[in-house]
Structure formats: structure tokens, C-alpha cells
Amino acid sequence: MGSGGALEVAGLVKRYGSRTAVDGLDLSVPHGTVTAVLGPNGAGKTTTVETCEGYRRPDAGTVRVLGLDPVAQASRLRPRIGVMLQSGGVYSGARAEEMLAHMAGLYANPLPVDSLVGTLGLESCGRTPYRRLSGGQQQRLSLAMAVVGRPELVFLDEPTAGLDPQARRATWELVRALRSDGVTVVLTTHHMDEAEELADDVVIIDDGRIVAGGSPDELCRGGAENSLRFTGRPGLDLASLLKALPDNSAAAELVPGGYRVTGTVDPQLLATVTSWCAQNGVMPDRISVERRTLEDVFLELTGKELRS
Numbered sequence: 674m675g676s677g678g679a680l681e682v683a684g685l686v687k688r689y690g691s692r693t694a695v696d697g698l699d700l701s702v703p704h705g706t707v708t709a710v711l712g713p714n715g716a717g718k719t720t721t722v723e724t725c726e727g728y729r730r731p732d733a734g735t736v737r738v739l740g741l742d743p744v745a746q747a748s749r750l751r752p753r754i755g756v757m758l759q760s761g762g763v764y765s766g767a768r769a770e771e772m773l774a775h776m777a778g779l780y781a782n783p784l785p786v787d788s789l790v791g792t793l794g795l796e797s798c799g800r801t802p803y804r805r806l807s808g809g810q811q812q813r814l815s816l817a818m819a820v821v822g823r824p825e826l827v828f829l830d831e832p833t834a835g836l837d838p839q840a841r842r843a844t845w846e847l848v849r850a851l852r853s854d855g856v857t858v859v860l861t862t863h864h865m866d867e868a869e870e871l872a873d874d875v876v877i878i879d880d881g882r883i884v885a886g887g888s889p890d891e892l893c894r895g896g897a898e899n900s901l902r903f904t905g906r907p908g909l910d911l912a913s914l915l916k917a918l919p920d921n922s923a924a925a926e927l928v929p930g931g932y933r934v935t936g937t938v939d940p941q942l943l944a945t946v947t948s949w950c951a952q953n954g955v956m957p958d959r960i961s962v963e964r965r966t967l968e969d970v971f972l973e974l975t976g977k978e979l980r981s
């Protein structure tokens with residue numbers, strides 16, 4: 674296990690009775706980065722994050738958050754991290770502004786509450802009891818409470834679930850601002866676009882294990898889904914095209930006159946295809962490079978849709 678990351682998880686196992694929710698998970702999150710944890714329902718994301726937050730004790734393996742054990746050294750760690758839970762865990766009669774002010778009061782150097790309220794569009798609901806807030810407002814209040822103490826590391830569990838597009842965008846802006854302030858952010862999400870927009874690193878969990886990790890770009894690069902498509906006259910001699918292409922390539926006519934070339938799609942491949950077209954009197958009237966998306970990668974690895 675690396676020792677310098679803001680979050681270091683090694684060989685984490687967490688069971689509920691006979692069910693193994695997290696099954697030997699390793700994760701290293703560098704300081705000042707945003708890491709998105711993706712996975713289908715029941716993959717073990719929340720269990721992993723809650724164990725990192727110190728709410729659950731590992732059955733095996735180790736977790737270090739800012740170098741500290743989140744259970745044994747909780748009192749030292751708590752003032753340095755922010756936690757946004759999926760479901761409030763708050764007294765439902767408390768007013769939004771009181772809750773936020775109370776939370777701010779627990780920290781030595783909190784963010785100005787007013788500006789946070791403005792950023793997250795919570796101005797109109799300061800005096801509303803928590804239970805009367807809409808789901809989206811509760812969500813934004815939880816986010817505000819997680820970050821008001823200027824944490825060094827913040828855990829956000831599905832921060833934009835159920836938010837309207839405007840609130841979602843405001844949340845994204847806040848995450849970006851945290852990152853530019855050097856805060857480490859670990860977020861779980863079901864939204865691929867969110868991971869692509871925000872994350873330096875993406876970790877895909879399935880059945881309690883990490884099945885892939887890397888930057889969104891790294892994850893989307895390579896693989897059979899990266900393809901070059903072009904249109905030309907139907908019935909081109911694909912055997913001849915294949916001879917011109919590198920060994921790991923494949924070519925297919927998907928519909929009459931619609932061709933797909935897969936393999937290592939790089940500038941060289943594009944040049945080879947266009948030059949083959951030129952030599953064969955083919956004018957490709959549409960040519961495009963299609964990258965696989967995180968959604969494609971996710972489906973490939975887990976065989977599951979993100980949302981069930």
C-alpha cells in the first residue's frame with residue numbers, strides 16, 4: 674500500500690453476515706484530487722466509503738485517511754474531514770440555517786455560511802425545518818454541512834442524486850472549487866457524465882472489488898470500442914484494407930457503405946485508412962473517430978447498467 678495518499682485502502686474486506694460486500698479492495702487517492710467511485714447498485718460503494726469514514730469497522734485490511742485510522746483515531750480525524758451521507762441522519766425539526774450554523778461552530782475556521790448558502794441556492798429555505806425541505810434541498814444542505822468546516826478531505830455519497838440540472842451544476846462548481854483549494858474529494862456517483870466532468874481518477878467497483886481504475890481518459894482509450902468510421906461506396910474490398918492496417922485491427926461493413934475500423938485508433942491509423950481510400954478511388958464522405966465512453970467501459974466490465 675502506498676503511504677502518501679490522502680486515502681489509502683489495502684485489502685479491505687467487509688461482510689454483513691454471510692454476504693461479502695467488500696472483497697479485498699485496494700485504493701489510493703492522492704492529495705488534492707477528485708476520485709469518483711462508480712459501480713452498479715449493491716457493488717459495495719457505500720460500504721467502502723462508510724468504512725473509510727469510520728462508521729464501519731473493516732473485517733480485514735487497513736484504511737488510512739490523512740494517515741489516520743478512521744475508527745481508532747476518529748477524534749483526530751473528524752475535524753479534518755467532511756462527510757455527506759446519502760440520507761441525512763439529522764434531527765428533522767431543526768431549521769436549515771441553524772443546522773448549518775451549528776455545524777460551522779464546530780470548526781476552528783469555517784467557510785462563511787452566507788456565501789455557502791448562496792452558492793448552493795439555499796437562501797429561501799434557511800428557516801424551513803429539515804423535514805419540510807425538498808429532497809434536492811436536503812441534499813444541498815447535506816453537502817453544505819460536509820464542506821462548511823473547510824475539510825482537507827471530503828466524502829460525497831451520490832452528491833447530485835435527485836437534483837435538478839441547475840442544482841447539479843452548482844454542486845459541480847462547488848466540487849471544482851474544493852479541488853482548486855487543494856481539498857481531496859472522494860465521491861460516489863451513478864452518473865457517468867459527473868465522473869467524466871469532475872474526476873481526476875475513476876474507480877469502478879463490482880461485487881466488492883475494483884474492476885478498473887484510472888483517469889476517465891485512460892479508461893476510455895484503447896479497447897475494441899475505439900473505432901474509426903467512414904462511409905464510402907458499398908462492397909469495398911475489406912481484405913485489401915486489412916492488409917494495409919496494423920495486425921491488431923479489424924474492419925467491417927456494418928451497413929451498406931458504412932464501415933468501421935477498430936484497433937489502436939491513432940493518427941497513423943487514420944492516415945493509413947485515408948491513404949488506402951485514395952489508392953482505391955474511394956471518397957470517404959464522412960469519417961469520424963469514436964471513443965468509447967465511460968458508460969461503454971462500465972458496461973463492458975460489469976455487464977450491468979449503471980442504474981437499475
Ligand code: ATP
Pocket residue numbers: 689692693694712713714715716717718719720721
Ligand atoms: P447502491 O448503488 O445501491 O447504493 P452500493 O454500491 O453503495 O449500492 P452497498 O450499499 O455498499 O452498495 O451494498 C453492498 C452489499 O452489501 C449489497 O448487497 C447490500 O445489500 C449489502 N448491504 C449493505 N448494507 C448492509 C447492511 N447494513 N446489512 C446487510 N447487508 C448490507
